[in-house]
Amino acid sequence: MKKDGIKVVTIGGGSSYTPELVEGFIKRYHELPVRELWLVDIPEGEEKLKIVGELAKRMVKKAGIPMEIHLTLDRREALKGADFVTTQLRVGLLDARIKDEKIPLKYGVIGQETNGPGGLFKALRTIPVILDIAKDMAELCPDAWLINFTNPAGMVTEALLRYGAIKKVIGLCNVPVGMHMGVAKMLGVQSQRVRIDFAGLNHMVFGLNVYLDGEKITDKLIELMTGGTPSGITPANIPDLEWEKDFIKALGILPCPYHRYYYQTSKMLEQELESFQKEGTRAEVVKKIEEELFELYKDPNLDIKPPQLEKRGGAYYSDAACNLISSIYNDKGDIQPVNTRNNGAIASIPDESAVEISCVITKEGPKPIAIGDLPIPVRGLVQQIKSFERVTVEAAVTGDYHKALLAMTINPLVPSDTIAKQILDEMLEAHKEYLPQFFKPKSDNQ
Structure with a gap:
């Protein structure tokens, strides 16, 4: 890796999160000299890419640093000789997410971007695309690190570890960062x-x-959590329902905001249905927020990351990515939570599987800090979700209908095999355009 300056490629560069990434690189320039930042998108995202790209250029100009911003729709051109590649893409755009959230609700099942049926379908659409990116990287920048914060980050990391053409892979999520700041x-x-x-x-x-x-x-x-102190650790995209205080006391460890979907399922479903009636799905709300953000980004006088971006629900993602890249580049040896290969860190999860765990970050990548086993009260749920992730990844890679049905049914948010099949069939049809692996000619699929 070049000490005089590095090349970073961001796939999904037209994302509304990109200004935060640019801000993160600017403020770390003294320790992380990003000389080239390539923002890559697809033709459907070209307009957003141009808007975000121009804002990025204004931000860099204001900062007075020698960082070149390149905009392209040609992924392979961008990847040549990259040191780090970040992925923040959304296959099917927000319209696909609206279907992920809306269809399960018809069956009385939570519709959510990364959990339950919605998480399953986001993975089925996303994993083949990310594996293709990894293939291109193996050819064009084999020594680069892939830092993925495309959701569902755990399943994408699992797929890359098992089926990817590259070894230097790290998944990243803003949830632990938000929990840390909230605490x-x-x-x-x-x-x-x-x-x-x-x-x-x-x-x-x-x-x-x-x-x-x-x-x-x-x-x-x-004690603080059960004594009425607001936690401040729930991101904008999850209803901040109060926990049952005696349950949190009994648990004795800190749950993440997404645990509400599993420990407060009926309340979360009720809340989701209520919000759906009032303002539509979370994806529809996000669509409006994004429209407002891109209107702001168009302003030729704007040359900073606007504070409104934090409403988007993924605040701190990009900052966490810049932190991680800097720690690898500078061999810092600091501790950060990332998604990486387990390697025995959690005893009840297979060694080769992806886990989210505190790691020491070195120039060789993350070294997971062994914790032995998870406490018995949470171990079973984590193992069940890992089974769901493993089977989902296999379904995404093979296009096997029965594996997809199995994954849907073993997810704890889906109440029965019959409902699982009904949701699966409707969602397969709804997302047909982005799931070619499930619609191959019969002779290829047997």
């Missing part, structure tokens, strides 16, 4: 003073131990 806020301290031992899966991660200035304060934090 610091609850304690009324700066975030650098707090450390959390994270372990589990993407959107199924737990804070096993919480430390303040090196002293373990998990019990104190649980």
